[in-house]
Amino acid sequence: MRVRFAPSPTGFLHIGNARTAIINHLIAKKYNADLILRIEDTDMERSTKESEKSILEDLKWLGIEWTEGPDKDGGCGPYRQSERFDIYKKYSDRLVKEGKAYYCYCSAEELDEMRAEALETGRTSTYNGKCRSLSAEEKQKFTDEGRKPTIRFRVEENHEIKIRDLIKGEVIFNSDNIGGDFIIVRSDGVPVYNYIVVIDDLLMKITHVIRGEDHLSNTPKQILIAEALGFERPVYAHMALVMGDDKKKLSKRHGITSVALYRSEGYLPEALVNYISMLGWASETGEEILKIEDIISQIDLDNLAKSAAVFDFKKLKWMNANYIRSADDEVIYRQLLPFLSAAGYDISSYDENFLRKAVLFSRNYCELLSDIGQHMEIFLNDKPAVDGETEELLKSEAGQLIINSATEVLENLPDDSYADQFVDVIKEKTGLKGKNLFMPCRAVITGRMHGPDLADTMKILGRGKCLERISYFKTRYPAG
């Protein structure tokens, strides 16, 4: 079994394509199949090398491994369509010679007019077959006029095309409804997707074409080409599309759609892969956070949903937070550090042991890796900024009482229990209770009214740092 992912390098890898890649990858792993990566770069105007490079990077980041591709020859290359033009030419020459395709001299402008007219009169825009049977003289005349012909594929009338789709079931098209004779080679000699995809899939020995539903209506054209060329056709599986919350095809205006952006915002690839695979699929037990091995063993082409799914950014975040919390300490620590630097902290200036403890503690509060800076502030910033409400609290009677007794209390507690007893002893000394007790105690250590467990926080900081913080707040908000 051989499957493929065939992106066109005209931009960043976005969620929709990533999903196609992920499903292909999971299915390939499940059946121990080859995954072929093919670059469909025949749109010369929009394709770029940079885009190809970034797509490859994003795929690797997602953990997708292809067995053959532009960087990995497996004997079926080249794997960029732009490097295969001579192959396609052989087949188009053959189709023309056999009368299955013909030169069309209609200009783009003329075709636009015909389309516009068809639209106005409420007809389907079907090519009228004007150039179907041109005489040698007529062709010569067009050539003399300087016209460059396209090559059109001759579509047989009233021909039934039946597709057995692994996801959609049986889908039937009639050749009369696919827009007439379609162009397979542009006037500049560059062949067109719907044509060469058939040749590549055959030559690359693809057995299963797993792709988005937006390709379903292209499939009859591709089947017609395959039939004309005498090719065997692959098995098809068309997946429902991913949509935004307005039920329109997912696009930029719905939020982040580029995989690169997910990476830079601090999503874990495992979480993204897990979430995306849950779009249009459910595990046997209903569990949603699954190891990739479990997804691979349970997911299959015939249990993918037929209907489009809305991408839920909130649920992805929830899942990401789960992955961050349960990740391996060493792994997540390494992943978190760059985000801490990005938040403006000089990592090398802190004691490694302290930093590790604080980071591994704080990760429990992160939904995204990029949240780490904000949660580490209480550990790394010894002179924290204080918001208005907290300032008021520290200036209040209770705040002042605590500021003035905290140093002495903390200094006199035993080493092994200073953190656990701190609040209790303050309570005894001051007679304060409830929020008036607890919040200033926290504020005098972290500068904040809310945060993780205070005793845990103090243990990570160490008594010395806690005392420093207290004296900082003491000088900042002196008893007046």
Added chain:
RNA sequence: GUCCCCUUCGUUUAGUGGUCUAGGACAUCGGGUUUUCAUCUCGACAACAGGGGUUCGAACCCCCUAGGGGAUGCCA
């Protein structure tokens, strides 16, 4: 317009003729834990698009309607 696909809680799904007064997860709301926040935990809210058939019986099968999506390119 035409062709094709789709339609279960707000979202994602389970469900393949009786076990469905329709199950899970996220979100939302409320309780507990945490003298904070988050986590965790318990609970509540909440759906078979509509109409016709078929059948003893329909979320499940058939038809129609409506809604949504995709395609209709010398894009892929």
